[in-house]
Amino acid sequence: MDGGVSSNTPIASAVALGATRIVVLPTGMSCALEAPPRNMAALALHVLSLLSMRQLDRDVRIYGAQARITIVPPLCPLAISALDFSQTKALIARTARQTGNWIARGGLERTGPLHVPLAHHDHR
Numbered sequence: 001m002d003g004g005v006s007s008n009t010p011i012a013s014a015v016a017l018g019a020t021r022i023v024v025l026p027t028g029m030s031c032a033l034e035a036p037p038r039n040m041a042a043l044a045l046h047v048l049s050l051l052s053m054r055q056l057d058r059d060v061r062i063y064g065a066q067a068r069i070t071i072v073p074p075l076c077p078l079a080i081s082a083l084d085f086s087q088t089k090a091l092i093a094r095t096a097r098q099t100g101n102w103i104a105r106g107g108l109e110r111t112g113p114l115h116v117p118l119a120h121h122d123h124r
Contacts, residue, residue, distance in 0.1 A: 008052035012071065013061040021068045023108070028074025029053055030081055037081060041062040053114075060113045068111050072099060 009024045029049035037043040058067050075095055080087050088091065099107075 005051040011063050015063045015066050024071045026074050032077035042083045057113045
């Protein structure tokens with residue numbers, strides 16, 4: 001297992017090492033799937049993504065007073081499974097546009113949790 005399972009965004013480690021400014025680029029999660037993942041690998045990855053985002057929110061709440069933590073918003077809504085690489089080029093382009101717009105609107109000055117839903121019930 002890689003370290004992402006125990007600490008996908010090691011904010012606690014960064015603060016312990018003296019970081020006062022942290023910028024997190026989270027992987028996000030498939031928040032707008034049409035149906036739950038059907039095979040075990042896809043389900044396991046989906047659950048790990050949900051846990052990682054919950055851990056990120058918790059760490060921002062715990063360590064936000066000790067360091068300026070900015071989280072770059074992941075793609076949302078995202079209706080593609082983490083195992084589906086057929087959309088990689090389009091997702092990279094969408095992410096570049098979204099992040100560029102976020103930076104232009106002062107995103108790097110924001111701190112705190114993302115406040116994004118873990119699932120969308122009507123994403124059309």
